[in-house]
Amino acid sequence: MNFDYDLFVIGGGSGGVRAARIAASEYHARVGLAEESRMGGTCVIRGCVPKKLMVFASQAKAMAAEARGYGWQTASAGPFDWVMFRHKLDAELTRLEGAYTGGLVAAGVAIHKQRARVHDAHTVELADGQRLTAKHILIAVGGHPQRPGIEGEELGLISDDLFLMEKLPGRVLVVGGGFIACEFATILQGLGAETVLSYRGDAVLRGFDEELRRHATEQLRLVGVDLRLGSTPERLERDGDRTRVIWPDGTDEVYDAVMFATGRVPNTKGLGLAEIGVKLGDNGQIVVDEWSQTSVPSVFAVGDVTDRVNLTPVAIREGHSFADTVFGAKPRKVDHGLVGSAVYLRPHEVATIGLTEEEAAQKGPHEVFVASFRAMRSLFAGSDARSMMKLLVDAQTRKVTGCHIFGPEAGEMIQLVAISIGMGATKADFDAAIAVHPTLAEELVTMRRPTRYIGGAHPDKTVGSA
Known part of the structure; x- marks a missing residue:
């Protein structure tokens, strides 16, 4: 059978882009890629990169205080200009998006800037109705934040929204105790927002070493975050242009913004995967073997959509290994058992x-x-x-x-x-x-x-x- 492509990738995040570029540039495969949003995916556009830049920004006030401890009498961070920072951030993300796109174009990858879904084991259907065939299909669509399932949850923000705020909230509630919640709580507090962190557990960062968890929990308090352990909102209500939070004990508080950092789920809805026989897990994740192959032999998946180890460098390694294995005749597996990670709290x-x-x-x-x-x-x-x-x-x-x-x-x-x-x-x-x-x-x-x-x-x- 003659296919339009040797490989078609759905998703332009770190894993999908790496797989597409390696398959095309190193192994001369005919590659197509569809991305409905901005090239670069969660890490570049809505995650690691903008978050780390916000971490750097949030440290300035503490660094000024440290400078005074070293004798710099006039050192002062002054007020934070969110609008200026956001304009610079947007420009940097646009630059990175261009670099990702440019790398694909240089490798000869055909880019389709629209949503795609799987039609059958060797066919993808684009949003405009066009159908394209491929010998292999790679799903690399990542995941998205999920809300906690409480009344009024639509009034709350998710992590994606923080990079698009018109102004910094004066008082903000962050709901969750994982690394995203902890990082954004320290960022927002460092940028000058009065920050409350609500988490149902007795210490943040569940799953990490217990001694580390205790240190991280105590540091949140030390930097000024109002930590509410063993507690999570019961419902949200609109209060003018602010949000009222009702707690399980019946008390309520008003915030300028509420941010949910209560987990992420794979972006498999509406992709047509189950219809063609691709096995999905309880959380909607694509079930794959050690070679990132699904239950349909021609369909593979890498990155957060598989819910293995949801880190950008892991997705990149999975995408590269897939290209080496399928197109380079150099079989490579990814060892998910030993992966380093960091949570960018401050100080x-x-x-x-x-x-x-x-x-x-x-x-x-x-x-x-x-x-x-x-x-x-x-x-x-x-x-x-x-x-x-x-x-x-x-x-x-x-x-x-x-x-x-x-x-x-x-x-x-x-x-x-x-x-x-x-x-x-x-x-x-x-x-x-x-x-x-x-x-x-x-x-x-x-x-x-x-x-x-x-x-x-x-x-x-x-x-x-x-």
């Missing part, structure tokens, strides 16, 4: 890779090395903020199975730690590295004595689980 970030302490205890005997201290830079400026670094070491193999960092630029540090842990480094390998002094990261190679033992009897100790 200290959360970064992690490998097992949490709780997971390590379930695996068997482990040594836990912990360093907790006040960093020299912030200490000198008068801050009481504490940093923490933790290594988990398998007591039998001596391999480092997990690393958790709470401190400035933790995300930068965990990237390098990920290399050594991925190579199977032992605690002795860490110990053999000579410290760079004075740095925060030197603590990772100077911890000599275990803080505690977990996971049952230690091979050389009589200490039980902690």
Whole structure:
């Protein structure tokens, strides 16, 4: 059968763009790609990039205060100009979108700027009714924020909306306790909004190492976020141009804005996947095997739409591996078991890779090395903020199975730690590295004595689980 394309990609986010570009430029495949919104997807347009720029902006006031601690008597951040910042942000996102589009055009990918759905195992149908055939179809449409299912939820914002606000809210409620909620709470507080964070759990960042969770929770309070744990809104009501929040105990409060950060769901609705036999999971995610192949052999999926590890670099690696495997005759799988991640809080970030302490205890005997201290830079400026670094070491193999960092630029540090842990480094390998002094990261190679033992009897100790 003669196909219009060797590959047709639905979705112009990080994973889809990488797969399309590699298949076309390196393996000379005939590739088409459909994107109904802006090229670049969640990360470039509505996620990682604009969020990180907002993080940088939100730190200015704290940096000015730190400068005064170092003797700069006139240092002051002054008022924040949201309109100016947003105009610069829009310009930067447009530049990045152009770079993504330009890369595809240079690779020879045919771009269709409209929505597409699957018609059958080898055919996609565009919004204008045109049908195109392809030997392989790749679904890379990502996900979208979901609202919590309460009365009046339509009055609340989602994370996408924050980049489009005409003005910064004076008082804002952020609902949720995951990394998106925590990041935006610290951003908004840092930019000058009176910020309340409501979360039903007893500590934020569920699923992270418990010690990290405690540090992150306490830091939210320290930077001025009004933290409401064990509580979530019952309903929202309009109150003029503001939003009234009614709590389960019957009390109510009025906010300029309410933002929901209560999870994300895959964008599979209306794509025609179930109709052609593609298996979907309970959350609407596309079920794939280790090669990103669906239950329909000609259809593949990468990125957040599969709900495996929902991080941009993972989607990129999945897309690249798909192109290598299907078009380059170089079979490659993605190891989802060891992926570093960071939460961009302020002033200290959360970064992690490998097992949490709780997971390590379930695996068997482990040594836990912990360093907790006040960093020299912030200490000198008068801050009481504490940093923490933790290594988990398998007591039998001596391999480092997990690393958790709470401190400035933790995300930068965990990237390098990920290399050594991925190579199977032992605690002795860490110990053999000579410290760079004075740095925060030197603590990772100077911890000599275990803080505690977990996971049952230690091979050389009589200490039980902690």
